[in-house]
Amino acid sequence: MKKFAILIDSTGDLPREMRERYLIDYVAMGYVVDGIEYQASLDWRSHTPREFYNFMRDGKRITTVQVHVDTYTERFSEYLSAGRDVVYIACSSALSGSYNTSRVVAESLKETYPDNTVYCVDSLISSLGQGSLAIAAASMRDEGKSAAETAEWLVANRLKVNQFGTVESLEYLRAAGRVTATSAFFGNLFGVKPIVISDALGQNFAVKKVKGALTAKKDMAQSISEIVENPEQQTLYISHADDVAAAEQFRDEILAANNFKDVYMSYIGPIVGASVGPGTIISFCVGSEVTVEGHA
């Protein structure tokens, strides 16, 4: 039995070094700047993170394109034709239509490749939350688990990945239609920081607002203490939209209150970045299951 392949997509935010270490592949979405569509490379092939986020800082509108059917067909077929199953861990279906498309493609490929299967898993999260689920899947694969067992585990455990993040302005998320928040969170209010979680439906949900960037970091560090399980045995993931200093400060605040085994920090890739905007910082860790469902 050949080992199954693990795929994420452009919202999984795992850079090359991590994908190589854990043998994780990805299918690319796209982004559009000035009417030109670029492949949303997790290795920043078209623009550096600084260039990309400077577009947004300069007020350029960047839009995103979900994974095309032919991209899925091509990438899934590569593995199926080699006799391998695929576990595809998709961006939350509440944020992208890609997961839906992937299911349709996986179904249509059954005819051509009856002996192997693509298991599409809706991660109900994005960025390094989605990436961390892929890393967990990789260790299950190392333990000899099958694709079916791994997919089942992912579905059972995906809501244990807790997200706490804050953005410079909710306007990016709002313009992209990718946040659930009441009117209390809008209006351009200086110093007001929304805390955004990924809820049980996989939506970005603005749960509360606090005054000041430092207060926001401390508040999220405190929230993590309340939900985290066995921090000494897990990696804390932090992703940021081109603000290393803020991410490091966030890390220090979290570590002051929680004893994580280690920390992995990386950039928010172009797809999530286009929705959240520069200056965003997000943490992910495993804790009690997320049950909140946001309403606008």
Added chain:
Amino acid sequence: MEIVSLNSNKLAEMMLGGYRCLKLNESKVDDLNVFPVPDGDTGANMVKTLGGAVNEALECANDGCGAYLKRFARGALMSARGNSGVILSQFFRGFADAAAGKQELCAADMSELMKSGVARSYSAVINPAEGTILTVMKDASEKAKTCAKTDLTALFGTVTEEMRASLRRTPDLLPVLKEAGVVDSGGAGFLCVFEGMCAVLNGENPDGEHLAKRFEDSAAPVVTGDDAAERKKYGVVAVCAGDGFEHYFGEIGVDALILARPGDPPSTESFVRAFSSVNADCLFVLPNDPNFILSARQAAQLFDRRVEIIETKSLAEGYSALSMMDLNRETPEQVIDDMLSAVSNVITGLVTRAVRDTRLGGVDVKTGDYIGLADHTLLCADIDMNSAVVSLLQKLPCIADKEVVTVFYGAEVDEDSCGELEQTLSKLFPRMEFGFVRGGQELYHYIISIE
């Protein structure tokens, strides 16, 4: 002329007609997108999807309806773009399933095809939402089932008419459409396809003017009912001064503003008038000046609904309270708590010009000096406006605990001067966040909220 069956040649012509009608209306469909993302370029995505299908199936036009639709569905899937494209491709996949092995299609077959198409489309979406393309498909299919017709032109006519009606109903099912005042873009694109197919069946031109006009009517903006008459749970009334504050308070969600000018404090009557203009069960009132609290209280006593006075003593406190307000809270007490806890954390800094010589709290003041006050205590005086702000902050005993400083500049202060001040402050207090906002107030050059 009655048509009781279709061969694959005619079907191929109809599909091309559907494509041409969709193409004709592509940009109008795009314009219906609620969110301006290419993910949602519905018209363009559906055109690509259907175009790929028509091309792919071209060479099967003589092979019978079953074979034609099988290729058509495959082509649609391979060219599918976006959600609407994927759903459309699955609709035709359902067609292909139900048409398998059939040379020709009669009206009863067509009704089966639609049913199968709807089932496939729904199963392609993880959380099917009503008020979308799916609803338009489903309504049309159900209409087809109930209309026992043998004539295909009559069937297509009835089905297409139902699609138009269903499309008009989408905003009632999906609030985001109602809010934007549009019908669903995917549903609109789907209607175009059937309008075009229908036209070909009737021997009409599928991209003629009349179809463009008809589509415009079907997709016309939706006028939503005026909700203003509905009574809200909470309303907010605030006193303010300056066009900048006026703008921001309105944006944050203040329902009624009472404008105060120097030397002209708001009367009890102006509070009552403001209260009456807000149709809410419970009013939160921010006087934003210690001298206005009493008038607000008196007005509250004269008013027959619940009024809660948040005793804000400055515009800075008012702004802070409003910025942390959340009117979606369960109880008024929670709303009040949020605001009071924000206010308790604010120090109000004021910079203005002294109108006479004085010595107060160890500070010598000359007429015309810029003086800095914190919560109504005089802390400094300086001949330079910006230097007064700097020394005000430096002399604040608790500045080390503060993080966010919002500076509202007055009507007489220009933006260049703010820019210089911002640079100076950021250098002196690197840990703090400084924001400059136009307050537009008279008399006070700067009103500063220090939190």
